[in-house]
Amino acid sequence: MSNTNILIKKMFDAIAPRYDFLNRSLSLGQDIYWRRIMAASIGGASNLLDVACGTGDVAFEIAKRYNNRIEIYGTDFSEEMLRIAKKKGSVKDCNNLFFVAADALLLPFADNRFDAVTIAFGIRNIEDKKRALKEFIRVLKRDGSVLILELTAPENRFLMELYMLYFKKILPVVGGLFSKNFQAYRYLPDSVMKFPKSSEFVKIMEQSGFKKIKVKRLSLGAATLFIGYKG
Ligand SMILES: C[S@@+](CC[C@H](N)C(=O)[O-])C[C@H]1O[C@@H](n2cnc3c(N)ncnc32)[C@H](O)[C@@H]1O
Known part of the structure; x- marks a missing residue:
């Protein structure tokens, strides 16, 4: 694992206990709505891999929405995030959901294994995005889909200024105080600022082999859902 990855993993291990609370409050509850949209956008799938699953909220949302009919694997390299996922009350109602520790760049699954791969708020933490996207293609079946949900900066100038004020001044202080981890x-x-513009990210997806890419802007562009298919 690269030094940057070791630092990122340590950071998520450290904030794991406060992660859900801070997610809800700092996104003003929007994260729940964004994950619901992602879950609703999955076409027919009998099995699915949720990469960088964190405390499992995407996986639980999908399991609940499709009444456990989809076999779901949630993977993350932070054991602390996974420990919290496995302790959640909803885990007992999800008999087709499995959590496995894994790096997104080296997924422990056979080629052509899944109908869909999801990743929410995870791809921006991965430096080598193309390598990760190619790994998703490897584990996807032919015509399988990838759904990538990510925080994005609004393109409207006025909204961008409000967003920057919140993101640069308020969020680091509130997040730092509650998580006791100002660095995180x-x-x-x-x-989020370093994440490529949507049009650039679409190019990265295309260069990695994804086809028929669709982009859905959510909450005035504060988050974006990218959907692509393995041709
Ligand atoms: C912001 S959290 C998102 C968690 C979850 N998907 C959600 O919707 O709340 C990002 C997660 O990505 C994980 N992560 C970052 N880089 C990773 C990598 N290379 N391999 C596996 N997990 C990674 C972190 O450990 C963290 O749990």
């Missing part, structure tokens, strides 16, 4: 909540806005 300085890293969050920086990682």
Whole structure:
């Protein structure tokens, strides 16, 4: 694992206990709505891999929405995030959901294994995005889909200024105080700012082999859902 990855993993291990609370409050509850949209956008799938699953909220949302009919694997390299996922009350109602520790760049699954791969708020933390996307293609079946949900900066100038004020001034202080990890909540806005523009990210997806890419802007562009298919 690269030094950057070791630092990112350590950071998520450290904030894991406060992660859900801070997610809900700092996104003003929008994260729940964004994950619901992603879950609703999955076409027919009998099995699915949720990469960088964190505390499992995407996986639980999908399991609930499709009444456990989809076999779901949630993977993350942070054992602390996974420990919290496995302790959640909803885990007992999800008999077709399995959590496995894994790096997104080296998924422990056979080629052509899944109908869909999801990743929410995870791809921006991965430096080598093309390598990760190619790994998703490897584990996807032919015509399988990838759904990538990510925080994005609004393109409208006025909204962008409000967003920057919130992201640069308010969020790092509130996040830092509650998680007691100021570095993690300085890293969050920086990682969102560094994330490529939607049109550039679509190109990265195409270069990695995805086809028929669709882009859905959510909450005035504060988050974006990218959907692509393995041809
Ligand atoms: C912001 S959290 C998102 C968690 C979850 N998907 C959600 O919707 O709340 C990002 C997650 O990505 C994981 N992560 C970052 N880089 C990773 C990598 N290379 N391999 C596996 N997990 C990774 C972190 O451990 C963390 O749990």
